[in-house]
Amino acid sequence: MIKRLLQLSDTFMPLLALLAYAPVIRKIQGKDRIIPLYLLITFLIMFLSNVMADRYINNSYLYHAYSLIELVFFSIYIRKLTGDSSSLIKFILPLYILIWITNLLFFESYLKFNSNSSGIAYLMLIIYSLNYFLFLSRSEEIMTFQKSPAFWIVSGFLFYSVLNVLIATIYKYTFELSPSDKNLVFNFSYVSNIIKFILIIIGVLWYPHKYRSG
Template identity: 30%
Template structure:
């Protein structure tokens, strides 16, 4: 195995980490609430997307258009999922309005600032900020409920926290990255961007912990019986 292939495998943590979470999900299938079907869909789509983009990158093909569309999907999908975790019910009118505003910005960004052959840093940053806001709303509502007394046992706490940690880290990394790029400090920019790999690993470890919490809940229920 040559060094370029090995390096590509190491950088493919955005593919094998969600795959690990997916395997855990399937192993615990009978213990996981059916409301987490959205998380299953998210993991499958994430694996397919990152596998395709990594293969395209390996063969020097421009894959940046896919990132534009994935950002649109992730914003709409995760905001709905997290709000549903918070209230079990989503106000569709406000949700459609919010996603609609983001969609308009997404289109404007493509036609005016970052076309499909350029990485969509503007919409990515806004997307991460939206996810962070949704996660903070979840945390606020959790703090007001009785579940706060056993938050570390709540699957939703770990899952939402995974998205929060990754999104918050990504916003900071993009901000510093663009600052270094503006100063033409390319090596420093590349070094900072490597933090994303740590954020990816952390995200899916926390997602996996959240899924394992369902196994713990199922075991406790059996003991009570």
């Protein structure tokens, strides 16, 4: 039962986070609308992925697509938060798209799990997250950072990305691991995903304070 819940956490956790937005969805504006849309797309992709897996249908192409979609949404969100037009931040997404296409064409086809492009995507999510925290440290918002929805949301992505860089690397060599070790690797991935959405939900719970203060 617990194992099955962990396996389905990539579907029901974004749904729970999306439901947490329900009381404030009409109040949030601009950049704050990016994450609910991301959650909806995440839920739909992961729901379809799990349905296909249950029917023994190859769903690897969904993970290829999701790595790109997630990075696109997060890059837009971070750039809206920071207003950062540095060459590094502007360069990340085009570079990743080039890597993503190259990997798909020459290394990991849509029929294989995208351990290369997903691992690189996590690294780029980390760079975006650290860029936000650098921006936060220089802003007045740092005095009340714990009340900032963005702080919790970005923290969720950072935790998830750091752990999954390691997991994506290990995944490439799971043929050398015992079945119990493989399960442990996947369980870490499930847990990191759950924690990401819990932190997003905590961020959502601070939106009423943000808009009341604003």
